[in-house]
Amino acid sequence: MSLASIFSHAAENRPLTAAEVRALLDVGPEQLPEMLSLARELARLAFGRTVSLCAIVNAKSGSCPEDCAFCAQSAHGRADAPCYALVDLEKVVEAARQARAAGARRFSVVLSGTRPNPGEFAILVDMVRAISALGLAADTSPGILDREELAALQEAGLSGYHHNLETARSFFPQICTTHAYDEDVAAVAAARDLGLYVCSGGIFGLGETWEQRAEFLLELRALGVDSVPVNFLNPIPGTPLEHRPVLDPSDARKILALARFILPRAAIRVCGGRPRVFGNKVLPVLSSGASGLMIGDYLTTPGADPARDLREVAAAGLEPG
Template identity: 35%
Template sequence: MSNLTKDFIYEKMFNVLSDKPINFQDAMKLINSTDLDLLADCANQITVKFGGDKVDVETLINAKSGRCPEDCSFCSQSTFNTTKIEKYPLLTPEMILGQAESAKENGANSFCIVCAYRAPPEQDFVQICNTIKLIKERLDMDVNTSLGFMTRDRAQILKRIGVKRYNHNLETAKSLFDQICTTHSYEDRINTAKIVKEVGLELCSGGIIGMGESVEQRVELGFALQSLNPDEVPINMLIGREGTPLYNKYSLTEEEIIRTIATFRFLMPRTILKIAGGREVHLKKNDKKVLKAGANGIISGGYLTTKGNKPLDDIRMLKEIGLKQK
C-alpha cells in the first residue's frame, strides 16, 4: 500500500468526522482501496464517533406472505416468480402479537411488521393498525412497518398510532432499476420514502447487493440513499432463490460486502447501517468483521422467506466483540 493511499483514506475519514461530505469520486477511490483493513478500521472509527458502541437489533415478521403483484426479479414473493414458498393472507393480530412477545423475550428491541403488498387494501390496513395498537399497549418495544407504497394520509395514521420507523427500500441504483423491476418506477420508491420523512416517521431505506450491479452502481445507490437522509439503511446480500430470474446468476464475496458497507459509512456517518438478509449465507460467522467495518445494526431471527440466527446468539456475539445492544 502506498502512503498516498493511506493518506487519502485518513483524509476522507477526518473530513467525515468534521462533517465535510465526500463526493462520488472520493467514494469510488474508497470502495476500490488497496487496503481493506484500513478502510474498515476508519469506517469503524466514524461509527464509534457518531453512534458509540451500540448495535440496533431488530426482529421482523412476514405478516402476509406471497402473491405480491410487483415483478421484482429478486423476490420470492412476486406472482411473476415461481419460488416455492408458503403463501398466506394477513396474520391475525393475536398471531403477530405472539411473535412480537417472542421477539422481545429473545432480546430484540424492535419489531417490524412486513407484508407483501404493492399497498394494503383498506381492510388489511385497518387490521394492521389495530395490531400495532395492541402491541404498543402490551409491550415496551419499538414497532416498525414495511407495507409497500404509502400515501400521506396513511403515513400520518401510522405516525399517530406509534410506529417508529417505516421501511421502503430503493433496492438498487436507478441506472439498474428497470432491469430489476418494471411494474413500478424508481421515482415511485423515492416518493414513498419522502412521504415517510415528511410526516415525521423515521425512514428505513436500503438495498440489495449482488444483483449484477457494478461497483459504480453500488456507490450510486449509496448516494441515492444519502439524499433521503435515512435513519436506517439495511444492506441485504442477495440469495438467489430458485424460481426467480436471479437464481444462481451472480456471486458475492465477503470482501465486496465489507467494501460496500465501509464506504456507505463514509457517506452516511450518523445512519444505522444494518446487515440484513443474506448475512448468514454470505458472511457465515464473520458478522463480527462487518460490525467492526461500519455496520451498527443487525436483523436477527430470520427474514421474509429465509431463516436467520437466533437473537440470543446474535446478542452473545455482540458481547464477544465488545458491543452493546441499543
C-alpha cells in the same frame, strides 16, 4: 487522496465529493483493511458501543404482483415461498413478544404486495398500536403508502416506516419493471417529512456495478434516511437471479464500509443474506462499519440463532441498544 482525509470529512458528516467517492471505490485488497478500520471508527463515533437489533414478522407472504427479480414472493417467479393472507393480530403480538424477549428493540410488520388494501390497512393500524403498547418501537414495511396513510399509522404509534429503494436508480429497471423508482422515493420522502424514523436500503449483489452501489447510497444520503438495511443476495431457486453468485465476503465488507463513509450517521443494519455471505460470524459485519443487525428469520429464509448473535455481539465488546 488518503483514506484518512476522507475519514475526517465523513466524521464531520460532510457530503463526500465525487473524487472522494471514487477513491473509496478504487480501494483494493491492500487498502481494504484500513478502509474497514476507519469505517468501524465512524460507526463508533456515531453509535458508541451500541448495536441496534431489530426483528420482523412476515405478516402477509407471497402472491406479490411486483416482479422484483431477487424476491421469492413475486407472483411472476417460480419460487416456492410461503403464501398466505394477512395474519391475525394475536399472531403478530406473539411474534413481537418473542422478539422482545430475544433482545430486539424494534419490531416491524412486513406485508408483501405493492400496498395494503383498505381492510388490511385497518388491521395494520391495530397491529402498530399493539406493538407500541409492548414497549417496542413499532415499525412497518407495508409497501408504498401515501402521506395520509403514513400519518394515520403515526397517530397509532408508528415509529418507523421501512421501504426499500432496492438498488440504484440506473439499475432498477433491470430488477423491477412493475412500478417506477420515483414511487418508492416519494413514499420514503413523505415518511421523512412526517418525522417518522425512515429505514430504507436495499439489496446488493444483484449484478450492479460498484459505481451503481455508490449511486444508490448517495441517493439514500440525499433522502436523509435514518437507517439503511443492507441485504446481500441469497439467490433463491425459482427467482430470475437464482444463478447469480453469492457476494464474496470481502466485497460485502467493502459495501458496508462504503455505506458507512457515505452515510456516517445512519444506522447501517445488516439484514437478509448475512448467513449466506458470512456464515454465523457477526464480527466481520460489525468491524466493517455496520451498527445494527436483523436478528431471527428473514422474510423467506432462515436467519442465524438470535442467542448466538447476542453472544457474538458481547464477544465483540459491544452491547444491544
